[in-house]
Amino acid sequence: MKFRHLRAITAVAERGSLRAAARHLGIDQPSITRSIREVEQELGVALFERHPRGVSPTAMGQAFLRRAGAIQNELRLAVDEIAQMRGEASGQVAVTLSSAVQMSLLPRVIAPFRRRYDDVYLTLREGSFPTAEASLLEGAIDFYVGPVPEAPPKGEVVVEKLFDNTRLVFGRKGHPKAAAKTLAELADAKWIRTLVAVDNATELAQVFEHFGLRPPIVEMTAASTMAIMLAVANSDLLTMLPKQWLEFVGTRELLQPIEIAERLPAPPVCIVSRARLPLTPAAEFLADLFRRASGRHVQAAAG
Template sequence: MRLTHLRHFTAVAERGSLRAAARQLGIAQPALTRSIQEMEHELGVSLFERLPRGVALTPMGQAFLRRAAAVQNELRLATDEIAQLRGNMTGQVTIELSSAVQMALLPRVIAPFRRKFPDVYLTLREGAFPTAEGPLLEGAIDFYVGPMPDIPQGGELVAEKLFDNTRLVYGRKGHPRAGARFLHELADAGWIRTQVSVDPSSELTNIFQQHGLAPPRVEMTGASTMAIILVVAHSDLLTMLPKQWMEFVATRELLQPIPIAELLPAPPICIVNRARLPLTPAAQFLADLFRRAAGYQMRDETRVAGL
């Protein structure tokens, strides 16, 4: 089986149509059809179910797609690595960052990375570990930086803690609960949660229950940083987010923290990458920049706390 076969198969799977995939690849549809048939003959299974309009992956095709994607990602990473080791600083790096990391660390990272690797194409994805795990394992993402996940020791992924973290409660400027000083004073407020896990409301619920309070009234879920900021800024909903959100100019201008006395812990911030395969030189340099930025972040917070 040739790599051309894998590219043809992936294109058809992504487009759901032989005709559309042929246009994307710039080849004739009969040639693409023969390529898929050769793969199916070699594997001894049907990869696609022919539909009245287009095609759909069979269960065997879905399983094969995961492997095909991983093979192509590894080839791309190997090609980028060799080129960069030879001094040709091109290629691409893809990373996934939590919102807190984007606000606190990314501004310190971008400029030095662009100076070192101006011709490397950088893709930044926003999300939490559940959305990053599969692409990490497949090699589609180089590394993840965000809240520490629960991953087994000695597995395919390794997590390195960068710094501990806490949360703040945020409301709009002039919020009627802005004078609250204890969590119980917010027990009957409405909340918007982040979409960071399978059951994001459990994080809010756990914090309230740890302080002997009933679960909060979660009225909305925000799937993006900007959505949460705008909803909180234009409603009486509250949100509980990592303290790094106050470093974002839009947050400072539109929201205010409510100084609750109780400690509101957040998962530590960490970096996660594959355990047994090295990063490309460009990705390794970027990961080291995040480690350095995390060190600056901790020193800044220590200095502010000591004032």
Template sequence: MKLTHLRDVAAVAERGSLRAAARYLGVTQPAITRSIREIERELGVALFERRPKGVVLTPMGELFLRRAVSVMGEVRRAREEIDQARGLSTGQVAVALSSAAQIALLPHVLPGFRKRYPEVVLSIRAGLFPATETPLKDGELDFYVGPLPETATAKDFIVETLFENTRVIMGRHGHPLAGATSLAELTGARWISTAVTVDSRAEFGPLFERYGLPEPVVEMHVESGIAPTLAAASTDLLIMVPEQWLGFAYAPQMLIPFQIREPLPAAAICMVTRARLPLTPAAEHLGDLFRRAAMHYVRAREQRQHSAP
């Protein structure tokens, strides 16, 4: 088995046909066909199912592709690690960030990273841990920064807490419950869930139960991005989001925070990396910048709290 076999399988899977893969790789279609047949013969299984308008992966092909992508990613990282150790500013880094991490940390991270590694391509994926766990495990992502579900396993990962977090309840301007000062006054409201998991109990249940209140009614689940803001701004649904949303440029224009007296704890913001393999120098530098940005954020938050009347 050669790396070209892995490359060809990945190209055919991505492009959907042998011809398109050959064109993408700059080789002949017979060469791609021969490569696929060789690897299928060696494995003893069919990796692709031939169809009139192209090919699709078989179940065995999907299993093989996942490993192939992981192997190619590690080979790429090995080359980049050597190049970066030699002082070259080349390669790529891929990370996944929650909305809170993007708002609170990313603006403080990018200038330093671009200055140190101006030629490294930075790929940023927005999302929460459940959607990024497999790509992280397979090596498509270098690390994740954001909250973790309570059931997340750390067996394959190194989890580092960057800072503890809290939440804020927000609704549209002119919301009929905007004057509420306690959770009890919101028991009749309907909610948008933005939890790390689709189980809204993880987001609302323990908090409301702590104060002897019924569990809220959730009408919508949105993982991250601007969609929760747009949904809450155009309806009477409420959202309970990390406090970092108060610093998001568009949120204050579309939503108002409710001055609820009960504490609203949130899942801590963590950095998650794979346990078995080290980061490249560029990815490690980016991780350090996130750690420094988190320290700066915590200090700034403490100063605001001390100066508040």
């Protein structure tokens, strides 16, 4: 089995047809067909099901693709690492960031990273650790920065805490509850929860329970920063989000924090990377920039 086999099979799965895969890879369709047939003969199983609109992986094919993707990611990282060790500012770095990290730390990180690695292709994804975990373990992303659940997989990842965090309650400018001073005064309000934060729905209920209150009324779920801001800015919905949202100009223009007496804890912000393999030089430099930005963020918040 050769690397070209992995590339061909992965391309077919991603594109959904042999023709599209051949076009993507810049090779002829018979070469794609031959690669699939050779691997299927070697494994003794069918990797794809043919149907009128193209092909889709079989159960065996899906299992093979998971391993093939990890192999290709590792080979890419190996090539990038060697090139960067030789002093070349090339390759790729991919990271997943929580919304709070994007707002508070990313602006301090981008410029120095581009100055040092101007030819490295950088991919930034928004998400929580549960959405990033599989990609991290497969090597599709280099690391994750954001809140982390209490029990990430032991032995598979390294979790480095950057700083502890708190939440604030946000509503639109002029919200009827803007003058509330306690969480109890918000008990009858309606809320929006986000899928970006880690286990946000559970944590929202847990916060109310911690203060002896019934779970809040949740009427909407949003999976992106922009959707949350627009939904809250154009309704009477409230949301509970990390305090870093105040650092984003869009939030300050559209929303206002409701200054209640209770301190609302949030999971600490961490860097999570794989335990068994080091980051490439470019990825390690980017991770170190996030560490430095976190230190400045904590100092600014304290001062």
